[in-house]
Amino acid sequence: MMGQVAALQALVISALLVWSSYGKLVGPLVGARARRTALKRFVGEDRAEPAFRAVGAVELLLAASLLLPPVWKVESLAAIALSVGFLGYLTYTRIAAPDSSCGCAGSAMAPVTWRSFGRAGLLLVAAAGASMADTGWAMSLPGATAIAVVAVEVMLFVALSAELDRYWLLPLRRLKVRLTHPLANTASYGVPLATSEHQLLRSSAYRAVNALLRSGIRDHWDEGDWRFISYTASYDDREATAVFAVPRLRYEPDEVRVAIVDDESGETLYRPTLLPVPA
Known part of the structure; x- marks a missing residue:
């Protein structure tokens, strides 16, 4: 044997x-x-x-x-x-x-x-x-x-x-999050930024561009069911901004989308899929 x-x-x-x-x-x-x-x-x-x-x-x-x-x-x-x-x-x-x-x-x-x-x-x-x-x-x-x-x-x-x-491992953690309801008993209906960041860090979109990010969260804003989070990035030695669209009211890391935009020209340098249209 x-x-x-x-x-x-x-x-x-x-x-x-x-x-x-x-x-x-x-x-x-x-x-x-x-x-x-x-x-x-x-x-x-x-x-x-x-x-x-x-x-x-x-x-x-x-x-x-x-x-x-x-x-x-x-x-x-x-x-x-x-x-x-x-x-x-x-x-x-x-x-x-x-x-x-x-x-x-x-x-x-x-x-x-x-x-x-x-x-x-x-x-x-x-x-x-x-x-x-x-x-x-x-x-x-x-x-x-x-x-x-x-x-x-x-x-x-x-x-x-x-x-x-x-x-x-992430599917198991995702199941745990769904079973334990991490947003239960919060003080308000507002979703904490840390919750969106937690979901973002576990998304395939974040892993795809993680090597290009050069800062922590730089800005964030909400539009409808989506929370947009931006980071400073670099793409082919060009200064850029990475913008993530994260589901705001549900935990679905697979739905997170990303685009990298040139800071000077506004040109979209990298976008694996189209960003979702805000509701």
């Missing part, structure tokens, strides 16, 4: 590395993500994006090689080296640039926390396990026990990945 688990580690590591490389290689905001990481301080602002993309390319190449026979021993040793490198980078970030984004996986921005170290440590354990495999993952049919062990391992990776919170 342990041999089957070891052989399956190549699949687990490959999946994690493909996901990790995605945010470093795909999308219009790769440069902004790179500049929010400690790479900006480590290699310089001009080299941050190329270094960020290079790491993503290495991850993708290693992920592909782990899926192909027959030299899984060499590939698993490379995964061990990469895991050790991740731990070193996280340590450097935590000490030298604690406010920087991890830039570890996916396209979401997340700070370096104990979960980041836990995930990198688990990746190291998985790579060490893969190095002890005596056969490739495609050369034997795993039993139910081996599949169950790997499933638990995958769930640990998910639990340690802050970038995936929106898929399982």
Whole structure:
């Protein structure tokens, strides 16, 4: 059974590395993500994006090689080296640039926390396990026990990945909010700004542009069922304002919308979807 688990580690590591490389290689905001990481301080602002993309390319190449026979021993040793490198980078970030984004996986921005170290440590354990495999993952049919062990391992990776919170942790928190009625027994019918901010911070719209924001809440106003909240932002080195439309009387983070507007020209620089029309 342990041999089957070891052989399956190549699949687990490959999946994690493909996901990790995605945010470093795909999308219009790769440069902004790179500049929010400690790479900006480590290699310089001009080299941050190329270094960020290079790491993503290495991850993708290693992920592909782990899926192909027959030299899984060499590939698993490379995964061990990469895991050790991740731990070193996280340590450097935590000490030298604690406010920087991890830039570890996916396209979401997340700070370096104990979960980041836990995930990198688990990746190291998985790579060490893969190095002890005596056969490739495609050369034997795993039993139910081996599949169950790997499933638990995958769930640990998910639990340690802050970038995936929106898929399982945030829905649970949203359910809790709905069940506990956070606006019950308030002194008036006015919705506190903190409540709107709480909803905003848990929205996909906020996560999409978080790397571009340069201030806390700058202004806010209500129009009908919507509360508009603005932040100072930067888009392609242009001074801009990010405006969010947040449902005012209901908790629906998925309905939050955002637009980034150039401060000088008034041009809309970024708007994933149209802002809702106030009632």
